[in-house]
Amino acid sequence: MKTENFQLEVNPYIYYFSNYLYLNPTGEWSKLPHAGQIYRYSQTKAVLARIEIRFIKRCWQRWNTQFNNEYIRNEQQSKNTKQRYPLPFMPPANVFIELQYQINSKSKRFRNTSIFINHKSALDQNRIAQNELSTSGYQVVGLDKTQRYNGESS
Structure with a gap:
């Protein structure tokens, strides 16, 4: 769903593999x-x-926000339900939030420039394969600048 100041995307998928290859601890x-x-x-x-x-919202004339949430679930298939372990090395559920400011400058140096601040947070990964260690959650904060030349970012 998309309007001029709002965009919402929901992207689900499900896959079945009859011969999934993986590194087993x-x-x-x-x-x-x-x-x-x-x-x-x-x-x-x-x-x-x-x-x-994914949710993107244009708040004011030069401010945009973005919110992404991702969750992956997986399971080995077995006739014995006690052996339906998760697959190893799968990423935990995570959230990404970003605030963007578009600089409106007549200066050549800052024309078509945007500044971003973002935050990614991942939960603990306790849904793990047999013999795999749990992974602690983490948080990352970022700051970035993007400048577009002739419609392309650099």
Whole structure:
């Protein structure tokens, strides 16, 4: 859905794989120094589902906001329901928020320039594969400048 000052996107998908290949954490440790856990390629039937929600709003003449939310769920398929583990190395649910200001300057140096401040937050990843370690959530703050020349950004 899109208007002049508002845009909303909802992007879901679901995939079924009859032969999903992945690196499986074995729970075994290498005898080599500093080598860590051993991983082996495995194959399984799997279902992956994702939904991304994106919301963009033009607040005032030169201010824009953006909000993205992403969630991925996956599972190995097995006749034994106790063996339907999540797949390893999947990203956690996360949120991205950005505020953009478009500079309206007659100066050649700042013409068509935008300044962004954004924040990304990811939740803890506790829905993990067998022998995989949980991952703590994180937050990242960013600041950026974009300048467009002849319709292209740099």
